[in-house]
Each structure stands twice: as structure tokens, then as C-alpha cells.
Amino acid sequence: xxxxxxIDQLIDAFRCLPGVGPKSAQRxxxxxxxxxxxxxxxxxxxxLRAVNExxxxxxxxxLCETGVCNICASRSRENSQLCIVESPADVLVIExxxxxxxxxxxxxxxxxxxxxxxxxxxxVDLLLERVDQGEIKExxxxxxxxxxxxATSHYIAEHVKHLGIEITRIAHxxxxxxxxxxxxxxxxxxxxxxxxxx
Amino acid sequence: MSTPVNLQPAYVLHTRxxxxxxxxxxxxxxxxxxxxAVARGARRxxxxxxxxxxxxxxxxxxxxxxxxxxxxxDAEDQFSTGRLQGTGxxxxxxxxxxxxxxxxxxxxxxxxxxxxxxxxxxxxxxxxIEPLLRDFEQYLLRDLGYGMPFPEQLCSHEPTNSNPxxxxxxxxxxxxxxxxxxxxxxxxxxxxxxxxxxxxxxxxARSDYADREVLRAAKRLMRLALxxxxxxxxxxxxxxxKH
Numbered sequence: 001x002x003x004x005x006x007i008d009q010l011i012d013a014f015r016c017l018p019g020v021g022p023k024s025a026q027r028x029x030x031x032x033x034x035x036x037x038x039x040x041x042x043x044x045x046x047x048l049r050a051v052n053e054x055x056x057x058x059x060x061x062x063l064c065e066t067g068v069c070n071i072c073a074s075r076s077r078e079n080s081q082l083c084i085v086e087s088p089a090d091v092l093v094i095e096x097x098x099x100x101x102x103x104x105x106x107x108x109x110x111x112x113x114x115x116x117x118x119x120x121x122x123x124v125d126l127l128l129e130r131v132d133q134g135e136i137k138e139x140x141x142x143x144x145x146x147x148x149x150x151a152t153s154h155y156i157a158e159h160v161k162h163l164g165i166e167i168t169r170i171a172h173x174x175x176x177x178x179x180x181x182x183x184x185x186x187x188x189x190x191x192x193x194x195x196x197x198x
Numbered sequence: 199m200s201t202p203v204n205l206q207p208a209y210v211l212h213t214r215x216x217x218x219x220x221x222x223x224x225x226x227x228x229x230x231x232x233x234x235a236v237a238r239g240a241r242r243x244x245x246x247x248x249x250x251x252x253x254x255x256x257x258x259x260x261x262x263x264x265x266x267x268x269x270x271x272d273a274e275d276q277f278s279t280g281r282l283q284g285t286g287x288x289x290x291x292x293x294x295x296x297x298x299x300x301x302x303x304x305x306x307x308x309x310x311x312x313x314x315x316x317x318x319x320x321x322x323x324x325x326x327i328e329p330l331l332r333d334f335e336q337y338l339l340r341d342l343g344y345g346m347p348f349p350e351q352l353c354s355h356e357p358t359n360s361n362p363x364x365x366x367x368x369x370x371x372x373x374x375x376x377x378x379x380x381x382x383x384x385x386x387x388x389x390x391x392x393x394x395x396x397x398x399x400x401x402x403a404r405s406d407y408a409d410r411e412v413l414r415a416a417k418r419l420m421r422l423a424l425x426x427x428x429x430x431x432x433x434x435x436x437x438x439x440k441h
Contacts, residue, residue, distance in 0.1 A: 018217070018218070019217055019218045111291075111438065113291050113292070113294075113295045113433065113434035113435035113437075113438070114211075114212045114291075114294065114295050114298050114434070115212075115214070116434055117434070118434050118437045118438070119437060119438070146252060147252055147253045147254060147282075147287070147290075147291075150283075150287060151287045151288065151291060151438070154283070154284055154287060154288075155438060158284075184249050184250065184275060185275055186249070186252075186255065186275065186281075187249060189281075
């Protein structure tokens, strides 16, 4: 048995969300129609507004609806440091530590040739434009500690090093509270290579 | 393949996210060629396989399943020294993209696996990368059944002191269907991109890349040879090498 066309359409539309299969989509659709029409109305309006209005920040490419995001617009942050991350979620965790007061640049991904993601897709041109403005004294590479993250950092570093800016990479190694016995070999090798004076 | 495969030497070619916390891993294994497999829960914060499923690391994997998409049961890191850095990293990504594009799932390629392992080790050790890549490309083409049909007269004559430049002047045309033809006249302009000097081909056949010119010719030749196999979609990793 199938529902009427509009309900089927709604169920199908919910399936665009990650992790939502036919059963969950049906549950969501029926919940809204049976029990929470007001919530559905709010969801529809907000979704429509967000899809239309949220764009990438002109300066750092993070998602926002104001043209320039809060961090880029803030005057109290330092202009001399630029932290390069892969996703908006990374900005959020770094902000939660409260330690970093510089600016960000969000690549919205990493270099991944097999997936067809090259330098153009991660906004390297925009980044170079921004670095060329001359205020930045240090670039902090905070891409993931994966092969792709490493390749991305290296690619960017190669393209900005001629400007004479200090380029740093966040440290990789033993996590706090971690016991050496349970740390995998490659991480440990990194930790040894990156040891510093006591 | 319904019985599980245990502790198979393998390298990860590529991973992509699958559902909430899983990964689809493309493995290049020693005895089973390219094997796509699902690693369930591999993206959970405490998953044991989380840090292990990275390219360029020699793993021992166990997997099972009747379908083309296997289930990855376990992956152990066989701790290997050295890692790819800088241009070496790009080269590694290039090799992986080549293998992903050209190998069919579950085609047996154990000698190619050894060649891949060898080239990774050589790149890690800091050797000149270009000759290594050219050799691997030749090896890959041979393994896929598209070996270079180098003209016999070039291969059978070792350059000797008495005739050092025997093939200096000969020019060969590499046709789109993968054959070499000796040109009697000066090549025409539109033939030039597919023309190679005899002495260069001779050096390429011997994997002797001491001369920069030979290396450049080898790169051009490999591109021409790989092009029909790759189709119209260009290799993305090549863009990384451009400055």
C-alpha cells in the first residue's frame, strides 16, 4: 500500500538527510502530519530561509547568513594569525577551547584526487588572495591528521612559503590521559619525531 | 568467497564515509587485488580501526562476504618505518588514483602488489621520484595486458662502443592503438606529440632514466599509453604537481 502522492513526496524528501532510510523518513513524515503540524511549519520555513540565505563567509568560507561571519567581523580578534581548518565543525571545537584569538579559514573539505576534489574546490585561490593582503604573520595548519589533511597542508604551505610568512602545523601525538601502551605505532612515531625540550 | 579471508597483506587506496559511523574502504590486497569493504563503526571515537585505515601503511586485513562489497572484520597495522611527505605524498596519491581507476575489483595482481610496495618504500627513502613512477606505470600497463610493444630492433641491440649512436636519428610514431612505427620521413606537425626518438625509446625500455630528455619522453609516452584506459576524465592528482 502506498500513501497519497503528497505524503509519499514528503517521505521521499526526508530521505535526503544522512542516515535517514525509508522507515525513518516515514516515521518523521507521519509524526509531523499526525502530531506536530506547527513544528512542521516552523521546520519548513526555517529550512527554506536557511537554504536561501546561508552562504559562505566572504573572508573565511564558513557557513553564515550575514555575508561576513561573526569571527571575521569581530574587532577584538588578532589579524596576524590565520588558522586553516577543514570544516566548520573544526572551528567550533577550537573555539570551545577558548585558547585561540586569531582568524580562521575553512577549506570545506580536503584535497582528495580520487573524489575529484582539487585545489580549486577547497578555495585555495581565495586563501592566497587573503594572505596576499599582508596582515597575516603566521599560518597555523589545523587540517586533520590524515593523509589527505597532510597533503592539503603541504599544498597550501608550498604556495604561501614564498611570502615569508611563518607556517606552523598543530602537534600530533599522545592524547592527554593516554597510556603509551595503547597508542598506535604511527602516532607514537609522530610523537617521538615532534618531541621538544623539557 | 564465502569463507573469511584472514590476515591478508593490504594497503588502503581510498576511504569514504558511509552512514553515521562507518567507512567504505578500497583495499589493494596481495592475493585478491582491489577489494571494496565496509568497515562498520570505524568512525566512532573509540573505534580500534579508526587510525589504522590510512593509505600507504602496510596492513593485515581480514574480511568476509559473498557480495562484491566485503565486510572488513579486522585491520592491523604492520608498523612500517617512514612516511610519505611533500611531493612523495602527491606521488602516493597519484599511484592510488591510478590503481583505483584501472584495477577491476578482485582481479588477482600479486606481482603488482609487490611493485606497489616497492615503489612506496623507495619514495619514502627519498629516491628521485620520477623514474620510480615511470617504472611503476610501465609495470602496471604490463600487468593489465597493455605492455609497451617496443620495436624489436631497439630492444635487441644493446648500445655498444662501436655503434653508440645507432638509433640517434631514428624517429618512431606511437599510434593511438598502441603500436610503434618507424618513420622514414621527417614527422609532420600533427604527428609530433606522438613521436619519439629511437634512442629515447631504447633507454625507456631498459628503464635507464639518467638523461633528463629520456625522463621527459617517458612521461609523455606513459601519458599517451594511459590515456585510452583512463577515458576522458583526467587524473586529478596531476593538478597537485602543477605550480
